[in-house]
Amino acid sequence: MSTATVSRVLNQTATVLPETTERVQRAIAELGYIQNMTAGSLAGARSRIVSVLVPGIANSIFNEATEQLETELVAGGDTVMLGMTGGKDEKMLPHIHAALRRRVDAIIITGIISSPEARSLLSRRPITVIETWGLPDDPIDISIGFSHEAIGAALAEFARERGYRRPHLITARGSRAPLRRNGFVAAWTSAGGAPPTESMVDIPSRFGHARGAFREINALDPRPDLIVTGSDWLAQGLVLEARIAGMRVPDDLGVIGFGNLAIAGEMRPTITTVDVHGAQIGRETIKILRTRAEGGTVPARHIDTGFEIIARESA
Amino acid sequence: MSTATVSRVLNQTATVLPETTERVQRAIAELGYIQNMTAGSLAGARSRIVSVLVPGIANSIFNEATEQLETELVAGGDTVMLGMTGGKDEKMLPHIHAALRRRVDAIIITGIISSPEARSLLSRRPITVIETWGLPDDPIDISIGFSHEAIGAALAEFARERGYRRPHLITARGSRAPLRRNGFVAAWTSAGGAPPTESMVDIPSRFGHARGAFREINALDPRPDLIVTGSDWLAQGLVLEARIAGMRVPDDLGVIGFGNLAIAGEMRPTITTVDVHGAQIGRETIKILRTRAEGGTVPARHIDTGFEIIARESA
DNA sequence: CTGAAAGCGCTTACAG
DNA sequence: CTGAAAGCGCTTACAG
Numbered sequence: 236m237s238t239a240t241v242s243r244v245l246n247q248t249a250t251v252l253p254e255t256t257e258r259v260q261r262a263i264a265e266l267g268y269i270q271n272m273t274a275g276s277l278a279g280a281r282s283r284i285v286s287v288l289v290p291g292i293a294n295s296i297f298n299e300a301t302e303q304l305e306t307e308l309v310a311g312g313d314t315v316m317l318g319m320t321g322g323k324d325e326k327m328l329p330h331i332h333a334a335l336r337r338r339v340d341a342i343i344i345t346g347i348i349s350s351p352e353a354r355s356l357l358s359r360r361p362i363t364v365i366e367t368w369g370l371p372d373d374p375i376d377i378s379i380g381f382s383h384e385a386i387g388a389a390l391a392e393f394a395r396e397r398g399y400r401r402p403h404l405i406t407a408r409g410s411r412a413p414l415r416r417n418g419f420v421a422a423w424t425s426a427g428g429a430p431p432t433e434s435m436v437d438i439p440s441r442f443g444h445a446r447g448a449f450r451e452i453n454a455l456d457p458r459p460d461l462i463v464t465g466s467d468w469l470a471q472g473l474v475l476e477a478r479i480a481g482m483r484v485p486d487d488l489g490v491i492g493f494g495n496l497a498i499a500g501e502m503r504p505t506i507t508t509v510d511v512h513g514a515q516i517g518r519e520t521i522k523i524l525r526t527r528a529e530g531g532t533v534p535a536r537h538i539d540t541g542f543e544i545i546a547r548e549s550a
Numbered sequence: 551m552s553t554a555t556v557s558r559v560l561n562q563t564a565t566v567l568p569e570t571t572e573r574v575q576r577a578i579a580e581l582g583y584i585q586n587m588t589a590g591s592l593a594g595a596r597s598r599i600v601s602v603l604v605p606g607i608a609n610s611i612f613n614e615a616t617e618q619l620e621t622e623l624v625a626g627g628d629t630v631m632l633g634m635t636g637g638k639d640e641k642m643l644p645h646i647h648a649a650l651r652r653r654v655d656a657i658i659i660t661g662i663i664s665s666p667e668a669r670s671l672l673s674r675r676p677i678t679v680i681e682t683w684g685l686p687d688d689p690i691d692i693s694i695g696f697s698h699e700a701i702g703a704a705l706a707e708f709a710r711e712r713g714y715r716r717p718h719l720i721t722a723r724g725s726r727a728p729l730r731r732n733g734f735v736a737a738w739t740s741a742g743g744a745p746p747t748e749s750m751v752d753i754p755s756r757f758g759h760a761r762g763a764f765r766e767i768n769a770l771d772p773r774p775d776l777i778v779t780g781s782d783w784l785a786q787g788l789v790l791e792a793r794i795a796g797m798r799v800p801d802d803l804g805v806i807g808f809g810n811l812a813i814a815g816e817m818r819p820t821i822t823t824v825d826v827h828g829a830q831i832g833r834e835t836i837k838i839l840r841t842r843a844e845g846g847t848v849p850a851r852h853i854d855t856g857f858e859i860i861a862r863e864s865a
Numbered sequence: 866c867t868g869a870a871a872g873c874g875c876t877t878a879c880a881g
Numbered sequence: 882c883t884g885a886a887a888g889c890g891c892t893t894a895c896a897g
Contacts, residue, residue, distance in 0.1 A: 237884045242876060252882060272651040273591045274874035277889050282588060287632075293613040294812075302608045306634055309645070314652055317602075317632040319621055330624070336587040337629055443816040472816070475790070479818055497609075501758040501787070503794055552868045557892060567866060589890035592873050 236262065245270055272314070276338065281528065284314045286334035288344040290322035290409075294439045296466050296494035297345045297368065300513030304343070307521050313340075322346065322409050322438050328353050335360070341524055347371045347378075347410060363527050367516050369411055370537055379519045379538040381511050383411050386542050387418020390491065390509070393544050394461055395426055399489055402431045403452050403459035405469065409438040412465045415493075419463065432459055440465035440493075445472020453480060460488060461550060467492035467499040470506050474549055489550030504548035512540045551577065560585055587629070591653065596843065599629045601649035603659040605637035605724075609754045611781050611809035612660045612683065615828030619658070622836050628655075637661065637724050637753050643668050650675070656839055662686045662693075662725060678842050682831050684726055685852055694834045694853040696826050698726050701857050702733020705806065705824070708859050709776055710741055714804060717746045718767050718774035720784065724753040727780045730808075734778065747774055755780035755808075760787025768795060775803060776865060782807035782814040785821050789864055804865030819863035827855045 236259060243249045244259045251259075262268070276282040285308055289301050308315050316337060318330035327344075331353050334342050341363035348354060348366060357364050357375050364376035371378055394402050402423065406416045416433070424430055434451055436444040448469070452459055464470045470492030477488050484490055484504055492499050495510035519540060523533050551574060558564045559574045566574075577583070591597040600623055604616050623630050631652060633645035642659075646668050649657050656678035663669060663681060672679050672690050679691035686693055709717050717738065721731040731748070739745055749766055751759040763784070767774055779785045785807030792803050799805055799819055807814050810825035834855060838848050 238875070239877080239885085240883060243883085246876085248876085250882070255882080269647070269650050271592075271653060271874055273588055273597060273653055274889090275876070276588045277586075277592055277891085278874075278876040279889085280876085291617055292607040293617045298608040298613075302606055302634060305632060309633060309648065314631055314648065316629055317620060318624060319617060332584070333624065333629065335584050338586060338588055442813050446816065475818060478793075498757050501761070503790060553891070554869080554893080555867060558867085561892085563892085565866070570866080586890055589873090590892070592875085593890075593892040594873085595892085 246275075281340050282338045283312060284316055284337050284339045285524070286316045286318060286330070286337075286339045286342045288318045288320055288327065288330055288334075288342065288346075290345060290439065291319050294441045294466075294468065296439075296468075296496060297513070299496060300517055301345065303514060304517040304520060307517060308524075311521070311525075313524075320344075320346070324350050324410070331356060335362075340528070341365065343367060343520055348375060349410065363524065365520050365523060367520060368511065368513075369414075370539060374536055377523060377533060377536055377538070379516050379523075379540060381540055381542045382418075383414035384418035384421075386509055386511075387415035387420070388422035389542070389544060390415070390463055391419045391422035391426065391428070393491075393546075394423070394463070394489075394550075395428065397461075397489070397550065399461040399550075401429075401457060401459045402461040402463055403455070404431050404433045405440070405444075405448055405462060405464045406433065406435050407438045407440040407465045408435055412438075412440070415465070431463075436465075436469070440469045442468040442472040444469050445476050449473055449476035449480070458488075461491070462488065463491045465493050467494045467496045467502075467506055467508055470508065470549065471498060471502050474502060474504065474506065485548065485550050491550045495545050499545070500547070502549075507547045507550040508545050510543045510545050512542065515540045561590075596655050597653045598627060599631055599652050599654045600839070601631045601633060601645070601652075601654045601657045603633045603635055603642070603645055603649075603657065603661075605660060606634050606754065609756045609781075609783065611754075611783075611811060612828070614811060615832055616660065618829060619832040619835060622832060623839075626836070626840075628839075635659075635661070639665050639725070646671060650677075655843070656680065658682065658835055663690055664725065678839065680835050680838060682835060683826065683828075684729075685854060689851055692838060692848060692851055692853070694831050694838075694855060696855055696857045697733075698729035699733035699736075701824055701826075702730040702735070703737035704857070704859060705730070705778055706734045706737035706741065706743070708806075708861075709738070709778070709804075709865075710743065712776075712804070712865065714776040714865075716744075716772060716774045717776045717778055718770070719746050719748045720755070720759075720763055720777060720779045721748065721750050722753045722755040722780040723750055727753075727755070730780070746778075751780070751784070755784045757783040757787040759784050760791050764788055764791035764795070773803075776806070777803065778806045780808050782809045782811045782817075782821055782823055785823065785864065786813060786817050789817060789819065789821065800863065800865050806865045810860050814860070815862070817864075822862045822865040823860050825858045825860050827857065830855045 320326045343365045366378045369380045492506045492508035499506040499508045658680045681693045684695045807821045807823035814821040814823045
């Protein structure tokens with residue numbers, strides 16, 4: 236029973252006689268032996284570590300999807316190394332360095348890697364880099380997600396169809412929300428609408444922003460008849476503020492969220508929002524990792540998982 | 551310039567002449583060299599990997615604290631390996647095995663490790679194990695947190711002082727919420743109160759549970775005058791349901807949350823809740839890790855970070 | 866202060 | 882199908 240044989244049964248990397256396998260397993264059980272994956276990472280071709288980079292986990296509309304992705308990765312035997320970027324480009328580079336120091340097999344980021352240093356660092360290495368929840372023109376490696384511009388345009392169309400006249404956009408100061416904003420404004424104005432009124436909030440787009448944002452919007456003359464937000468939480472807060480101000484949602488004011496979190500369907504009234512197929516993004520991500528791990532080639536660089544406007548009571 | 555010298559400047563583990571240091575740094579920059587921490591983990595005494603185990607990140611009242619802890623760890627040079635237990639004991643063991651396979655320096659868990667296999671696995675190894683957000687009688691190594699029973703008792707006292715007569719407890723089916731429930735019931739009844747009415751919800755205690763829970767409570771006769779919940783989200787939902795039912799909070803019905811998340815202070819009305827000093831738990835955790843890393847001994851096995859009832863508008 | 870060398874615990878051709 | 886051996890890239894006594 237050499238270490239090579241033990242390695243082979245543990246990793247199922249070659250055929251081992253059933254009786255040998257059993258002997259190895261018995262020994263493992265008796266000794267309470269626990270495989271050292273750090274040594275395995277060093278000796279083998281793969282580290283089996285995956286870096287997952289998210290803006291954050293408090294008030295992040297990605298949470299439900301991130302939780303599912305991480306569970307899936309762990310179940311598949313990978314170690315996930317979590318990093319929080321705060322949605323800020325400058326905080327991304329240190330995390331990428333950290334991932335590289337651990338020789339991760341892949342980096343999965345919620346968002347886009349825009350820093351030039353980071354891009355060149357990654358592009359010259361054989362690492363799988365998956366940029367999710369967006370579809371940048373030139374992903375480093377693979378991008379899986381949806382077009383923020385297309386969502387903006389679809390929301391403009393939705394607003395027009397529902398007869399709204401004065402939409403107000405609340406945009407988070409980040410890299411992606413402005414893309415939706417641009418898509419909305421372009422589609423809305425080109426369909427003959429007057430430029431929407433707008434306001435900005437800090438990222439992430441939170442429940443707590445509602446109070447200030449509502450006050451600002453309520454003071455507008457003429458008053459908007461629809462608010463398009465960047466998260467279901469903010470939408471939730473606005474619905475509440477509107478009710479407190481004595482307005483009916485959606486009759487006096489429509490509110491649209493983003494993300495289709497569970498609360499969107501549970502709020503009173505239920506919140507009209509955009510589902511971006513987070514679970515599917517996760518599944519596609521896993522699929523690519525598996526394909527690459529088995530030595531396969533991934534054909535497409537862009538995987539558009541689409542989106543859907545979930546029309547509920549709030550707009 | 552041997553690899554030993556490079557190691558010494560990179561880890562600042564011995565004094566190196568300034569000029570040598572500079573030569574090493576120049577070479578690193580020129581070559582674009584990136585340290586391999588996996589090899590470092592194998593060769594050195596510490597892996598510099600910390601396992602962080604949480605119930606989940608979607609709808610978890612630990613999120614704000616977890617985010618902060620993870621940021622702190624990464625800033626200190628550690629790699630954090632995230633695992634989600636779903637709050638279920640049986641899902642804990644695989645994560646602990648995974649952590650052991652990576653030879654982590656420490657396991658930080660939000661909750662308690664109750665599985666006997668897990669306990670014996672960990673206790674015979676020189677790993678720092680920190681059980682947080684609770685104070686179990688016999689922690690494996692260190693526990694940092696607060697007494698759930700004491701919180702329950704304090705809430706009962708709070709309810710009594712405020713003149714509530716018919717509290718209703720909503721308890722999540724988990725390992726910790728029942729401890730608070732027990733603390734409340736014991737203190738309440740021993741102060742002469744009639745046993746509270748009760749209901750259960752699935753874990754985690756979410757916004758979405760509010761509708762069903764409220765309906766149930768509203769049908770009670772006599773109707774409770776206070777609802778004590780297990781999360782600010784559930785409290786948020788109940789406040790909303792009460793308003794929809796035409797009740798005034800807190801005049802007709804008091805509502806108490808748990809966790810003191812940002813939304814508790816932002817909700818209308820603001821939510822009375824329990825702050826469990828999550829940031830302090832994180833700081834104490836980091837402190838212990840640092841102490842151990844420097845070879846120091848940690849005196850206490852239990853660190854009580856206390857809690858505070860934050861009295862706001864909802865109760 | 867710096868270098869040569871052993872060793873960390875695996876994986877993976879290479880033989881047999 | 883299984884084993885002996887080299888090698889992954891570091892860290893750490895040990896010399897000097």
